[in-house]
Amino acid sequence: MTAQPSDFKKLFTVEEANAMLPLVRAICTDLSQLSRDVVDRRERLANLRRVREAQGRPEKRQDLYAEEVAQIEDELESDSRRLNDYVEELRKLGVEPKNGLDGLVDFPSLVDGRVVFLCWCLSEPEVLYWHEIEAGFAGRQSLTAESGAGSKFDSELLEENDLK
Numbered sequence: 001m002t003a004q005p006s007d008f009k010k011l012f013t014v015e016e017a018n019a020m021l022p023l024v025r026a027i028c029t030d031l032s033q034l035s036r037d038v039v040d041r042r043e044r045l046a047n048l049r050r051v052r053e054a055q056g057r058p059e060k061r062q063d064l065y066a067e068e069v070a071q072i073e074d075e076l077e078s079d080s081r082r083l084n085d086y087v088e089e090l091r092k093l094g095v096e097p098k099n100g101l102d103g104l105v106d107f108p109s110l111v112d113g114r115v116v117f118l119c120w121c122l123s124e125p126e127v128l129y130w131h132e133i134e135a136g137f138a139g140r141q142s143l144t145a146e147s148g149a150g151s152k153f154d155s156e157l158l159e160e161n162d163l164k
Contacts, residue, residue, distance in 0.1 A: 003115040003133050008108040010094030014143060017107040017118045017127045024095055028103035028122050031086040035100035038079050045072045104137065118143075 005011055012020070048069050083100065090097045096106040096117065103122030108115055109130065119129040119140050129140040 003108075005108075005110065005115055008094065008115070009091075010108065011115070012094070012107040012109050012118060014109070014118060014127055017109070017120070020093065020095075020107075021120070021126060024090065024093065024105060024120070025103075025122065027086055027089055028105060031083065031090075031097070031100045032103040032122055034079055034083055034086070038076060038083065039101070041072055041076055041079075045069065045076070048072070098137070106131075 052069070087097045087100070090105060094108070096108065098104040098106055099121075104119070105121070106117035106119055107127065109118045110116070111130065116130050116132055118127045119131055119137065120127045128143055130143055131137070131139040131141060
């Protein structure tokens with residue numbers, strides 16, 4: 001099924017996506033940093049659990065790791081909620097979060113009358129790529145290269161049919 005403009009909260013022009021980058025960059029920076037921290041702590045927790053299981057099931061008073069495991073589990077639960085809050089904040093802006101670790105997001109847009117994604121990640125200074133919805137990150141194409149393919153990002157059409 002082909003994506004329709006009405007499937008998205010907002011459709012962005014390249015200029016609008018780039019104008020929103022300071023806010024999106026701030027959210028994605030927090031999302032990326034917290035995602036990395038959560039991954040590291042999950043690995044530590046998995047290691048602690050392996051050590052505990054290798055030692056057998058000692059009584060609680062003898063379990064040297066019980067307090068640390070409980071603390072890590074509580075923090076992970078809290079930080080998982082914070083990660084979800086960052087993702088929801090991006091979605092409220094009309095941005096599609098794709099990869100928290102890399103700070104990868106997509107901005108829905110129109111090209112030649114069809115919905116596509118403008119693609120951006122934290123390591124990039126501005127929105128430089130786009131891709132078909134089904135193509136994903138691997139199908140990214142340069143925004144400057146698209147002009148040679150006869151495609152036109154529909155700034156005028158977006159202004160006429162703004163979905164704000």
